[in-house]
Amino acid sequence: MLNISNNVLNEKVDLSGYKSTQRVFHKRHYKYFNRFLIGSALFGFIVLFLPWTQNVRGKGSLTSLKPDQRPQTIQSPIPGRIEKWYVQEGDFVNKGDTILFISEIKNEYFDPKLVERTGDQIKAKERSVVSYEGKVKALNNQIGALATERGLKLQQAKNKLLQAKLKVQSDSIDLMAAATNLEISERQYDRTVLLQEEGLKAVTDVEEKRLKLQETQAKLISQQNKLLASRNEILNASVAISSVQTAYTDKISKAQSDMYSAQSGQYDSQAQVTKLENQFTNYEMRNDMYYIKAPQSGYINKAIQAGIGETFKEGDKLVGIMPSVYDKAVEMFVAPLDLPLIHKGEKVRIEFDGWPAIVFSGWPNASYGTYGGVVVAVETFISPNGKYRILLAQDSEDQAWPNEIRVGSGANTIALLEDVPIWYELWRQLNGFPPNYYQPNATATKDKK
Template identity: 60%
Template sequence: MLNISDHNKHVDAHLDRFKTVKGLETRPHYKILNRLITLVAILAFITLFLPWTQNISGKGAVTTLKPNQRPQSIQSVISGRIEKWYVQEGDFVKKGDTILFISEIKEDYMDPNLVENTKNQLNAKNQALNSYSSKYGALASQIVSIQSEKNLKLEQAKNKLKQANFKIKSDSIDLVAVKTQLKIANTQFNRVVQLNSEGLKAMTDVEEKRLKQQEVEAKIITQENKLLTTQNELLNAKVELNRIEAEYNEKVAKAESDQFTALSNQYDTEAQVNKLKNQYANYSIRNGMYYIKAAQNGYINRALQAGIGETIKEGTPIATVMPSEYDIAVETYVNPLDLPLISKGAKIRIWFDGWPTIVFSGWPDMSYGTFGGRIVAVEKFISDNGKFRVLIAPDPEEDPWPKQLSIGSGAQTIALLNTVPVWFEIWRTLNGFPPDYYEMNQKGGKTKEKK
């Protein structure tokens, strides 16, 4: 309606004319409530400008800084049967103390004299190896002797060959001399025949010259036979030289063959000796593995195997041991979204389960019961729980961690980032923006960077 008519004007309703309303204004606690609301609004407004430390929270557990200080299981290297326990749960053991004794169950190692028998076999093979070595040396000496004898025989045969050559030359000269004598005898005979025909020489002279001519012809035949005999001796000397060469080469070849056979047997025996040494060492070490010993000082947490007579395989955990000396640390897990804000050396606040704590995540100075730490390692691969593992060690600049902490107890962590006003943190959270953070520089100081 346009309210044009004066008759349509509404009469203003005044609440003051009601007695109840007047009573509310006069009540004292109404004024107190208004003051409280005003005070809370002022405090809330002031709070928006208070400093707030951005942080990343995580949840983890107490662990040790080094892997060899964490609870570990004692395993058997060989399979066997449990014969005797030397400790019980809760006992303190030193490095080298016997925890358990097992007996052999494999038939290849059940001989009680296995190590001694193997040692005897090793000694026998060593003696055989020495024999082959001596045989090889003897054959080497024999080859040297054969070579020396061969050289002497060859020298002797060469001397005979030279003698035959000289004798051939001598016989050849004699043959030439005899042929010369024959020419002279023929000349003399012809001259005597001519003088006889002239009557100057007697017939007896002719017969004498003929006889001498025949003697010289006989000498020629004899000398030729002698020359042929000498030539045969030369051929025999050459044949003997070749025979000696072939004979002694055969002897040397046979001796070298025997030498190589001895050398081959020596190498084969040497391989068997090395194999037996390996077996002897393995058997000796295996005998020491029947007694399972502690690898370091610690406490027996739990026996994982039962009583006497139980058979275990190699690699089977037998008991768990907690080292007595360790450097405490905390492993926590952060979301992948927060991983870029985590860096090695960053400061962390930690509070432990069962330890009295009052925590204000944005105001670490007001927190009570928290302890300082520094990040020493950040896992580069995501864990099975979908988060990244971070390892934290005590901060040497802060108060030491409680000595009563046990490995495996729960712990919660807060990684401290940049300090901003509360209104900025609320605005950032509502908009889903990442927080600001400090990045450690090389000098150990902080460099502010906005992410």
């Protein structure tokens, strides 16, 4: 009571006369109650020294261990319009099965004979390349013939030059002979004139010698003209050699220019052939892309682009598929404070949503309905939710995970750490301390070495 009044009720009212009071306030009940308190205290004290496994709890979801086994969407690399569906949601498809057929929506691909006509263009350009190759060969032959002819013409001109040089030498000798004859004729004429003055020679002899002298002078002049003409022939022969070289150089240069033009046309045609072959291959591959096929065996989850005649862009999601065979895994998220406590190969207990479980986080052996997992990957960069992602695989030494669980279902995880007494764990919880930071034995041994 609140003891507001000065009247003490228990001193004025006698409760011993009531039957209920006689049953409750019996002295032997105090003895049993004291024994119960003492036993409870002893039990609680003993429990404080029982081992307790420290743990880090986290939430996650079921996924697949390998990236290629996770749910995916199928996209089309080209834009198009849906023409026909071959499956419906929930159907199982094998790898390579046709899911839907699409048609073209770009006007440059509307031609139904686009591939065939591109092939005809390739053949025409290939024939053009062959023609250019023939023209190049013909021009090469022409250049070779011109080079041979130039050599012959140059040899002929050089022979003429040599003949002119030899003729100059001959005419020079003849000129020297004519000059010698002129000197002899002059001496004979002078001697005859002298003898005629002395009366030993007749006037007729003087006239003969004068005539012979004049003839000799005429021969000298004629021989000088011949020598000049021969020297002129040398100049003409040299000019002829230069003319032959110039003429045939011009012809050969023109032929080479035509050959280079033909080669340029040939290379251009070859480039166009390569480009057309590339287009031809692209058109063939584009035709194959009209049939959207399953990349792997699995179940059709959802048709994202539904209906007939609906258009879409390249890269748009068309349908979702879930692989039929996959290795189960759980991705859990832990706080940055607990990340240093997680290492590869450590054991984790997992509680799946919708699966009955009785969980004692500190006594994993006493938990019912939980399944074992092993840490296989620890993310080194924080996730958008502010936590770090941990990937768990099935523990081969523990009970297999149930087959009924599906990818995406939720899971609660308990990462098991050190074994400590319960009193230490209570003290840690009351003080808000993190679990003991430790390294696995293998890592500690390696660091020690």
